[in-house]
């Protein structure tokens with residue numbers, strides 16, 4: 052089936068099979084592999100995107116459900132070739148190792164800071180507890196969130 | 204013609220020893236970095252692997268006729284379609300590319316499908332009719348020693364190991380040191396057990412295999428050692444090594460789990476068969492069965508000591524379950540044996556370690572590699588001994604700390620840097636945070652958002668652990684790393700350099716290490732690292748054993764110096780268009796194997812160098828519900844020298860998280876050999892709510908043999924963290940807690 056949706060501000064069309072997730076469509080149909088596929092079962096947050104401004108796991112949304120809706124992926128966060136403040140903070144603090152969790156965490160952090168510009172330590176931990184990272188032990192990710200919050 | 208002299212200009216930044224931002228960080232935060240699962244090629248098909256639902260069965264027949272006629276299907280392959288060697292393996296070729304007549308573990312690859320859509324491939328795989336005759340699985344490693352041999356041809360025999368005639372033995376090591384019967388004034392003993400841990404890297408096994416149209420193939424894959432992949436892949440395809448080019452695709456974490464092959468041969472087989480590029484991406488469930496795990500272990504230890512606290516004799520028996528195929532089990536066996544007594548000087552020791560084949564999930568490399576398991580046991584023993592002697596546990600460790608000049612049970616004298624007493628002192632001196640007042644937010648209590656306590660029944664405890672392990676490959680392995688440096692005059696007439704090194708960037712930051720070394724040696728700004736592949740440079744060895752910093756530094760340093768010499772011999776300048784191109788191989792000082800009968804090293808050293816680490820953990824336990832919260836972790840780690848301090852701290856924090864996971868939650872569960880928790884819902888890894896702050900101190904005592912004195916950092920935090928966290932749980936509860944991971948029912952006193 053053919054779906055039409057807005058991705059990172061651009062109207063896009065894709066031919067998808069009815070059982071395909073939004074994540075698969077983004078990665079394999081629309082040339083946007085930034086959103087990651089660590090579990091495809093809603094357990095890791097690596098596929099986090101904004102669907103009409105709401106943080107979702109793209110692996111749990113059917114591509115067909117996104118018909119007519121607006122999706123923002125990690126590729127769409129920066130503007131005019133400049134990094135988003137959260138992306139910049141992840142780079143500066145060393146919050147990236149293998150980086151497989153990073154797109155999801157960057158999107159989740161941007162969402163957190165949009166809702167709570169100055170989150171407490173506990174709020175940061177709770178907000179990011181759905182995003183698994185196997186490499187960093189999270190310490191530098193928390194540093195990144197604080198740095199981005201300060202910069203905002 | 205313009206000529207350019209080196210150095211073109213004085214380097215401002217980016218040398219060895221400075222915190223340098225990761226060069227791959229920007230593409231990783233923007234989503235542009237191409238991981239092995241992100242690859243795409245025109246005309247590409249999707250590969251899928253049909254796997255065994257049994258832990259042990261005879262295959263009576265395989266019928267692919269229905270599957271091949273399914274829509275979109277281009278190929279269905281079985282072992283009959285493997286043109287070359289049918290078996291492969293990291294150390295011993297004992298594992299079939301696709302099962303032949305028998306399956307030996309749950310999830311073993313049986314057949315392959317290529318189709319236009321991944322769902323078509325999965326559905327076709329369901330239509331492959333495999334007739335199995337289930338056999339009794341060998342699942343208890345102790346009983347395995349008496350049960351039917353799963354590998355009657357005994358692949359590891361004749362490898363120069365101790366000759367152990369019992370069934371299913373992969374390797375037995377016996378180390379006798381001094382008088383193994385020596386008595387002490389006191390003795391403590393215990394039996395310890397560890398479950399199976401999974402690397403649980405986030406990037407699933409995946410890759411793209413592209414036929415070259417001339418019978419060869421290019422494989423783009425996330426791996427830890429490109430050249431050893433090629434050495435295994437080419438013979439199975441019946442191709443010459445140069446016809447198989449392995450390229451490093453973006454790696455989403457490794458931790459040992461990408462040492463063995465996953466999709467490499469399978470993808471290449473399908474690509475060569477269909478003439479089309481093949482993409483394979485494992486699901487998370489498949490990933491849990493698709494790579495080797497950390498060896499589960501049963502360990503008996505007896506520590507004999509005198510009243511002054513000096514160890515007299517350490518006696519150890521270790522049983523490791525290697526699962527269905529050997530992988531790196533023989534090396535894990537020798538590592539567990541090497542570090543069984545911990546970083547302590549002891550005049551007498553007896554260590555007997557046996558690893559076995561079973562029908563459980565295959566086990567191999569995981570961060571810490573045998574040292575994690577024994578550290579859990581020897582540190583529990585040291586605490587027990589301290590209690591028996593009424594000594595302070597830290598003081599007991601200091602009294603026995605091994606130092607330069609001391610001899611290990613394998614006969615090796617410690618010569619390089621190994622500041623055990625220093626890491627103990629520096630860690631012990633770290634101030635522990637005061638207990639937080641009650642009431643407090645539930646998120647800061649055991650059970651967290653579950654909101655199960657307001658502080659009643661919560662007890663606090665502190666634990667301490669010390670551990671050590673080797674750096675680089677040991678026991679006579681020809682361990683080397685190559686690097687190639689090309690100097691050229693760039694378009695603007697400035698001197699630039701391109702470095703080739705096949706050292707796998709798995710997230711640990713070796714790319715920065717390579718560039719920092721090259722900048723330090725060449726004093727140039729314009730230095731790039733060429734893509735990692737087998738075709739343009741010799742082997743770098745594996746990104747494992749905490750060796751990549753040491754080995755890549757050595758190789759790049761040597762190649763850079765050779766390039767400069769060459770440049771100078773040409774008068775110190777290059778005409779534009781000219782270039783210097785040199786490749787050099789670096790080897791660390793030689794090591795020797797152990798005598799198979801006595802376990803004594805047959806030369807100067809068995810290991811080239813060691814790293815040690817001490818860790819202190821503070822926990823709170825809800826003793827009624829058995830729930831935990833790790834409050835704080837402090838650590839002092841011996842690293843030789845930090846090449847990139849920011850990355851070093853990152854390694855320590857991440858390695859600590861993995862050790863904490865094994866202490867509290869991470870275990871592959873099996874029933875009769877079948878994995879029952881192959882998902883992140885059922886196999887838990889630490890989340891942002893589970894990790895405490897980690898206060899890390901770097902102890903920098905440069906190693907005389909290591910390039911720049913830098914030893915390596917990846918493994919020690921994982922080695923000590925499990926032991927330290929469980930020690931804190933014992934302190935909080937007074938329970939023995941001899942098994943990791945510790946479960947809530949253990950802590951609530953419901954089970955032992």
Ligand code: FES
Nearest residue numbers: 091093095096110
């Ligand atoms: S891939 Fe969607 S939550 Fe893991």
Ligand code: FES
Nearest residue numbers: 149150184185186
């Ligand atoms: S950086 Fe590797 S999973 Fe987070």
